[in-house]
Amino acid sequence: GESVGLHLPTLSVQEGDNSIINCAYSNSASDYFIWYKQESGKGPQFIIDIRSNMDKRQGQRVTVLLNKTVKHLSLQIAATQPGDSAVYFCAELLSGSARQLTFGSGTQLTVLP
Amino acid sequence: DTGVSQNPRHKITKRGQNVTFRCDPISEHNRLYWYRQTLGQGPEFLTYFQNEAQLEKSRLLSDRFSAERPKGSFSTLEIQRTEQGDSAMYLCASRMGAGELFFGEGSRLTVL
Numbered sequence: 001g002e003s004v005g006l007h008l009p010t011l012s013v014q015e016g017d018n019s020i021i022n023c024a025y026s027n028s029a030s031d032y033f034i035w036y037k038q039e040s041g042k043g044p045q046f047i048i049d050i051r052s053n054m055d056k057r058q059g060q061r062v063t064v065l066l067n068k069t070v071k072h073l074s075l076q077i078a079a080t081q082p083g084d085s086a087v088y089f090c091a092e093l094l095s096g097s098a099r100q101l102t103f104g105s106g107t108q109l110t111v112l113p
Numbered sequence: 114d115t116g117v118s119q120n121p122r123h124k125i126t127k128r129g130q131n132v133t134f135r136c137d138p139i140s141e142h143n144r145l146y147w148y149r150q151t152l153g154q155g156p157e158f159l160t161y162f163q164n165e166a167q168l169e170k171s172r173l174l175s176d177r178f179s180a181e182r183p184k185g186s187f188s189t190l191e192i193q194r195t196e197q198g199d200s201a202m203y204l205c206a207s208r209m210g211a212g213e214l215f216f217g218e219g220s221r222l223t224v225l
Contacts, residue, residue, distance in 0.1 A: 008153050034214075043115070043204050043216030044156065089155045100146060100169060101214065103155030 008087065010108045019077040021107045023090035028071060032093035034101065035064060035075045039086045044103075047075070047088075077109075085111045115139075117217035119205050125223045126195055133191045134220040138207030145188050146214070147180055148204040149173065156204050162188060195224045 013019045025033070031052040036044035050057045050064045050073075057064050063076040073090050087108050091101040118137040126132050138145050143164050148156035159178070161169045164185040174180075177195075182188040192199055202219040 036216075041218070043117075043206075043218050045115070045216070046213050049213075091155070100158045100161050102158065103148075105153070105155050 008106050008108045010110065012110045012112055013080050014112050015082060016079055019075075019080045019084070019109060021075045021077075021088050021109065023073040023075075023104050023107075025071050025073060025090065025092045025104065027092060027094055027102075028068075030092035030094055030102075033064070033066060033073055034091045034093075035062075035073075036089045036091060036103075037084075037086045038089060038106070044089060080109075080111050082111045082113065085109055115215040115217065117205055117207055117215050119203075119217035119220050121220060122218065123221045123223075125225065127225050128197060129194055131191065131193045132195055132222060133189055134203050134205075134222075136188045136190070136205030136207075136217060138186070138188070138205070139209075139215060140186070142207035142209045142215075143185070144208045144210070145182055146206045146208075147188070147190050148206065150202040150204055150219070151200075159190075159203075192222070195222075197224045200224045 034049040035047040037047050038044045048059045048062050048064050050066050055066050061078045065074045087106045089106045090104045116139040145162045147159040150156040158171050159174050160180045162182040165182050177193045180190045200223050202221050204219045206214045206216040208214045
């Protein structure tokens with residue numbers, strides 16, 4: 001999802017359902033992408049990454065999909081749990097920029113009991 | 114706990130005062146980053162060190178901001194003559210080479 005101003009996109013899912021969080025990135029030169037999870041009052045925590053020579057990567061309960069044609073990234077969380085409630089950010093790495101990440105504006109995931 | 118330590122965790126100050134934040138990265142990490150995060154937004158890059166050398170600074174880092182990493186280990190971020198617009202969470206992150214980036218819990222600044 002994309003944010004407008006200070007309002008985070010939100011996604012509410014039932015516990016046990018699958019979640020899909022979307023992100024549009026801006027720079028076609030980016031060659032590395034990461035999803036981070038940020039719980040309230042904490043720093044971002046690495047979830048999964050993907051390089052631009054791949055279109056899918058799977059982790060434990062998470063899958064990242066990359067569509068370079070439309071510059072779109074998604075994070076799929078299987079069997080969502082209450083502990084998954086957090087803000088999720090995608091980040092892109094700009095080639096030639098001393099390897100610093102550019103973050104998107106985040107999506108608030110709420111898992112309903 | 115990621116192993117990246119930041120302090121203080123919270124700082125409340127009056128406009129015009131100077132503040133300093135400290136970051137202790139994971140010990141073997143040679144790269145250290147500072148980011149700023151405001152409510153509802155993703156972290157924004159401020160500056161980056163490789164060992165003790167400051168290699169990149171964002172345009173967000175005005176003249177009132179200075180960062181150091183004197184011995185290539187811990188780093189400090191100082192803000193002089195703070196303004197209300199400086200209120201934010203200041204995040205430090207470290208990594209070894211091109212490895213995973215680990216973030217600290219952040220230092221929250223409130224300027225009154």
